[in-house]
Amino acid sequence: MRKRTVLKGLLAGTILAGLAVPALAETAWDGPTTGPAGAADKSIVVVAGDLKNGGILGVTNGVEEAAAKMGWEVRVLDGAGSIQGRTAAIGQALALQADGIVINGFDAVEQQAALEGVVEAGIPMVAWHSGPKIGCDAPGGIFANVSTDAMTVSEVAAQWAIDDGGEDIGVVIFTDSTYQIAIDKADRLKETVEAAGGKVLEYVDTPIADTSTRMGPLTTSLLQKYGDSWTHALAINDLYFDFMGPSLAAAGLDPEKGPQAGSAGDGSEAAFQRIRSGGYQAITVAEPLNLQGWQLVDELNRAIQGEPCSGYITSPALVTEEGLAKLGDSNSFDPDTPYREAYEAIWAQ
Numbered sequence: 001m002r003k004r005t006v007l008k009g010l011l012a013g014t015i016l017a018g019l020a021v022p023a024l025a026e027t028a029w030d031g032p033t034t035g036p037a038g039a040a041d042k043s044i045v046v047v048a049g050d051l052k053n054g055g056i057l058g059v060t061n062g063v064e065e066a067a068a069k070m071g072w073e074v075r076v077l078d079g080a081g082s083i084q085g086r087t088a089a090i091g092q093a094l095a096l097q098a099d100g101i102v103i104n105g106f107d108a109v110e111q112q113a114a115l116e117g118v119v120e121a122g123i124p125m126v127a128w129h130s131g132p133k134i135g136c137d138a139p140g141g142i143f144a145n146v147s148t149d150a151m152t153v154s155e156v157a158a159q160w161a162i163d164d165g166g167e168d169i170g171v172v173i174f175t176d177s178t179y180q181i182a183i184d185k186a187d188r189l190k191e192t193v194e195a196a197g198g199k200v201l202e203y204v205d206t207p208i209a210d211t212s213t214r215m216g217p218l219t220t221s222l223l224q225k226y227g228d229s230w231t232h233a234l235a236i237n238d239l240y241f242d243f244m245g246p247s248l249a250a251a252g253l254d255p256e257k258g259p260q261a262g263s264a265g266d267g268s269e270a271a272f273q274r275i276r277s278g279g280y281q282a283i284t285v286a287e288p289l290n291l292q293g294w295q296l297v298d299e300l301n302r303a304i305q306g307e308p309c310s311g312y313i314t315s316p317a318l319v320t321e322e323g324l325a326k327l328g329d330s331n332s333f334d335p336d337t338p339y340r341e342a343y344e345a346i347w348a349q
Contacts, residue, residue, distance in 0.1 A: 027335075029342045032298070032310040038347030039304050042100065043073040044297075045093040049106035050081035050209060053239055054268020055289060056105035058332065059128045062293015063102055069344055070297060081209030083110060083178075090114040094121060100300040103127035107179045108140030115140045124303035126296050132181050136309040143303040146292050148316040150265070153285045154185045154236075156318050157264035158192035160283050161232040164260060169198040172222055172259070174235040176208040185236045185264050193234075201226050211239050219247035233261040238271035238284055245280035255280050267319060272331035276324050286319045286333035294343050301347065 046063055048056050060076055067074045077093060079086030086106055093101050094117055101123055108115055108130040118125055119141035127142045138145035161171060171193050175186035190200050202222065206214050222230060235241060241261045248258045260282045263271060267286020274281040292314055299309050317333050 027337050029337050029339060031295070031312045031314075031339060031342060032346065033342060035298065035302055035310065035346045036305045036307045037349045038070045039099075039301055040071065042070070042304065043075070043096075043098055044100040044102065044300060045096055045098040046074060046076045046102040046104050047079060047086065047089045047093055048076060048104045049079050049086060051076075051078045052081065053105060053208070053237070053266075054270055055129075055237065055266025055287065058266070058268070058289030059104055059293045059296070062290035063104075063296055064293070065290065066294040066297035066340075066343065069340075070301065070347060072297070079106065086111055087114050090118065094118060094123070098123060100124045100126070100304055102296050102300065103130050103142065105129050107131055107181065108138065108142055109180060110178065112140060115142075124300060126299045126303060128292060128296060129181060132184050134313060135311050144296075144299040144309040144311075146295050146299065146314075148265075148287050148314050150181055150185050151188050153287075153316050154188035154264045155192050156316065157234055157262050157283070157285050158189045159196075160262050160318060161234055161260070162193065162196045162198055164282070165198065165231050167197065169193070169231050170201045170226065170229040171198060171232045171234055172202045172204060172226070172230055173200060174204045174206060174233065174240045176236065177205045178207060182208070182236045189234050189236075189264060201230060208237055208239055211243050215240060215243035216247045219244050220251070223247070223251050223253075230259050233259045235261070235263050237265055238263040238268040238281070241274065241281045242270055245274070248280055265316075267317070267333050269331040272319065272324065275319060275321050276331070278321065282320070284319050286317050288314050288317075288333055288335050290332070290334050291337075291339050294339055298343050298346065 046060055048060055051057050064074050077089035079089045105128055125142050127145045129147050130142055130145045131139055134145055134147045136144055173186050173189050176182045193200055255278045262282055263284040267284050271281055271284045302309055
């Protein structure tokens with residue numbers, strides 16, 4: 001039986017024994033403390049790439065919670081995992097004459113033509129995971145692209161696999177070339193594994209929107225191809241592992257003996273449940289999704305009022321079964337830092 005390890009010490013200055021330090025005890029707020037007061041009577045639209053994606057859903061929930069504190073109206077449009085669906089949602093957002101738009105969980109390059117229409121209409125845009133450039137003045141006319149450092153997330157996930165697997169590690173990496181950020185994350189996973197002497201058995205490019213139909217047959221095929229040499233599965237998103245477990249179970253592999261799965265984002269509720277129960281996923285590198293939803297509202301408020309973006313970048317957390325034991329029944333990474341109070345204080349000025 002493979003022994004699961006817990007990373008010790010600090011990684012990227014934020015991770016300790018399976019969870020980010022802020023999740024273990026309340027820490028000081030490290031985000032913005034100044035900015036414009038909340039604009040009144042605004043209506044915004046969240047264009048969600050695919051609400052089946054736990055990360056996108058978590059961020060959407062955070063936006064709705066923060067906007068309610070601001071007194072803003074929120075309309076959520078679901079792109080439903082397709083390029084055409086996202087294009088149509090952007091068009092609908094334009095027709096609604098929103099005061100601001102949140103691009104949630106898809107690449108701005110994919111929707112360049114549609115987003116040019118938003119820019120021409122003078123509607124401020126902020127985004128979550130819209131491309132590889134994090135922070136202020138992202139491409140595509142986006143005021144701020146909110147995210148953790150994606151390369152750090154990939155490095156943490158890959159380092160976990162290296163520490164867990166030792167010298168005989170054999171990794172399959174899952175990504176989706178529809179998104180440049182997904183390519184960049186997967187490339188960093190591969191580089192980190194190989195730099196440590198590990199072997200990448202295969203680099204699988206499969207659409208994240210099609211994981212429900214593709215991951216079962218893919219898993220079975222990879223098991224037949226690599227057998228016991230496949231020790232770890234790394235993916236750019238938890239959604240890949242939503243549909244891997246049944247095929248591993250059908251092959252007679254229990255969670256401790258089959259390929260150990262680790263995700264480089266985003267920390268979905270389903271992933272937390274699998275990790276907690278030993279259900280064919282060992283770790284995820286989680287983002288503070290609800291906090292990022294609040295940040296999106298704050299950044300949009302700045303954009304609406306012509307103020308500079310904050311430039312704040314949130315920190316991720318390596319979530320393990322051992323670390324989850326310290327969170328009780330929670331199935332999300334919500335750092336124990338007073339971000340709600342901090343943002344509300346800014347908006348109340």
